[in-house]
Amino acid sequence: MSDRADSSSDLAAAFAHWRPKLLRALFRRLGNRDDAEEIAQESFLRLAAAGKALPLDEQGPYLQRIALNLSHDLWRNSPARQQVDLVAYDDGEIPAADIAAEGDCPCARTEQRQRLERLQQALDELPERQREAFVLHRFDGLTQDQVGERMGISRRMVVKHLARAFAYCEIRVQYASLEQMEHLHPAATRRADDDS
Known part of the structure; x- marks a missing residue:
């Protein structure tokens, strides 16, 4: 205490x-x-x-x-940002990020793909309420207040869920597996589970 x-x-x-x-x-x-x-x-x-x-x-x-x-x-x-990110190309527009990605080396693309896979694994490993808050806020674009309304919880609880989800994901993407993270960074797993 x-x-x-x-x-x-x-x-x-x-x-x-x-x-x-x-x-x-x-x-x-x-x-x-x-x-x-x-x-x-x-x-x-x-x-x-x-x-x-x-x-x-x-x-x-x-x-x-x-x-x-x-x-x-x-x-x-x-x-x-979305307006700045568009580059005119012939008659249509394509995202500037797609142009840059074509020039990346295979190692960089592989590393990015691995990070995305690890992020997906991290999301799957989160407690249900943290994952729900994270997805609503980051992927669906809802504000913290809107997430609270949708989930039936206070804004303060939304902030708590998001902080723990972000912290867990930031650590988790550094490790190839949950087992590796639990072995090398056991405190991260305990903090994520505190909230469920």
């Missing part, structure tokens, strides 16, 4: 110290306070879900990396 209280107070200290700086940086990058707030909150949730006990001075770069990745995800899913 004292470990949980210590981690809660550490997270509260990190939140108080880094939140204003993170929000300013995100607002400058995104130009939208709501998006900046949502990404900042999700960054702290991922920090908590990762279970890393980092000193205060190392938390800032870690949170910034998480926030940067999340803002890239937001940009990738935005209508502005």
Whole structure:
């Protein structure tokens, strides 16, 4: 119980110290306070879900990396990005990513395919509610509030499900099998199962 209280107070200290700086940086990058707030909150949730006990001075770069990745995800899913991503080709348009992929070496394509297979395995391994929240948010494009309405749970619970699902998937894609991950990174499996 004292470990949980210590981690809660550490997270509260990190939140108080880094939140204003993170929000300013995100607002400058995104130009939208709501998006900046949502990404900042999700960054702290991922920090908590990762279970890393980092000193205060190392938390800032870690949170910034998480926030940067999340803002890239937001940009990738935005209508502005979809317009930029299209390249005129003869009479039609094809995604720019398809053009770039044709020039990739076979090793890069194989590695990408393996990562996608591992991600699919990770999704299959998630507890049902985490997987449902993840799919509704990431693949169906629902907001956290909409996911909560669809699943009949609070937004806070949606954020918790998503943070754990993201943390698990980020770790899981690094391993060829669940058995390998359980052997080399047992804490990741325990955190994913805590929530079911």
